[in-house]
Amino acid sequence: MYRLLLFGAVVLAALDVAAARADDSAVPQTLVLPFRTVGVSDTTATVVAELLQGELEGRGVSMVARSLRSADLLPGESACDDAECAKAAARSYGASRVIYGSLSRLRDKIIVRVRAQWIADAAPYYADQVTSTTEEDLDAVVRRVADGIALGRSNAQHATIETVTAQETLEPRRRVGRSGGGLRAGFIFPVGDSYGGVDRLTSLRLAHVFEIRDYLIESTPVLGFAWRSGTVDWTLLDVFAARIFGIGDFAPYVGAGLGVHSVRVEKQVTNYSGTFPYLVSSEQSETTLSADVGVGFLALRTYDYKLVMDLRYHYVFAEFDQLGGKGAHGVAISFGTMR
Known part of the structure; x- marks a missing residue:
């Protein structure tokens, strides 16, 4: 009788593990691609991608194991902000959704452009652009972008006390009278x-x-x-x-x-x-x-x-x-x- 009970417990545990794996495989996976850079270092782009992945994971988004660096991509792939190449990279890694974009420097401004797209869709469901005046402010920008992706809508104008950027604390320019x-x-x-x-x-x-x-x-x-x-x-x-x-x-x-x-x-x-x-x-x-x-x-x-x-x-x-x-x-x- 004891052996029969022990065998039943082992079978139930194996079934639970199999069910959990099946559930995990059914959850859509999200891939964060390296950001294309213009006047911004690759190190900064890598940090931004990793911060974005961490913020999305904190919001319950299931991610591909880790954010990719350019060296992690398959042969012939590179950082891109084009929908077709981003979807191709996502298919290669078994992801259902891909996040891609660019970091561009314009003198003292860093312009962060982000897109999120399901690979089955023809166009991104999320597209936003946020400006930062310093690299130190990029973590606040990333939190705001992560909020928008999780909500499924662009929200560059929406801010919390944790996502206000230095650019937004500056007084807007006005013509002088x-x-x-x-x-x-x-x-x-x-x-x-x-x-x-x-x-x-x-x-x-x-x-x-x-x-x-x-x-x-x-x-x-x-x-x-x-x-x-x-x-x-x-x-x-x-x-x-x-x-x-x-x-x-x-x-x-x-x-x-x-x-x-x-x-x-x-x-x-x-x-x-x-x-x-x-x-x-x-x-x-x-x-x-x-x-x-x-x-x-x-x-x-x-x-x-x-x-x-x-x-x-x-x-x-x-x-x-x-x-x-x-x-x-x-x-x-x-x-x-x-x-």
Whole structure:
């Protein structure tokens, strides 16, 4: 009886081993070919291929025993980034999938180009290109490529905290413009008995200006006020864009803008008690949208210190109906400097 049980155990173990081998042979094998190099050393290419194989194995991909070096290839084969020769090499090693590509140096950049293809398919199912600024960054590039191959889609723009490259930490290049700040002072002359019937408001604002050859953008965040008695027009934000005509020291411009203003209007009305007059004050406050259209000119534009003159029509989108519905709008004249 003991011998019979021992024989049965041996038979079951042999069947388990055979089944495991059959399962292993059924799992698709992946071959990583040597990367073709342009201006990059063969040592770097070998390290990249081995790193890629290790990352794929860590993601559960079944690989051909080890990544190949050029010396490991069959006679007549070489590193390639062409689909047909890559598939031929994969068939020679019994692989169902092949990964191939190139490493190319462009001055300080190393461009990593990778393709992954099932040998039964006509075209790669994965194709990506990632740029590294140093050889030390190639391990992060490899991890990102391995993620993409395992997911089955290109993801050069997808990154984790472990796959951000030095190239991506650099600030993107931008065309240079001139910007600076300046103080504007002037007056708003109400139209149609607006702003509670005052004759004018004194205005003062701090503006930031961004200027390029033919355009300027002026913004006033918070620091803009116009006032007279109890009437106050407070600028929460103004943005004004203008087209500049001319490139000399004196250049006119035409523009328009939008803003958000908080306006308090006070209106005084004369009443009579018998024959004695007295003033009654009423007020209303609104926070709403505003719009401006205007013209102006820049003086000393070729210098880093400019003079600005500005004429605008300023309109606040509120009727102030509790004070007679005359609204808040008028002609704004200002001047100032800008650096």
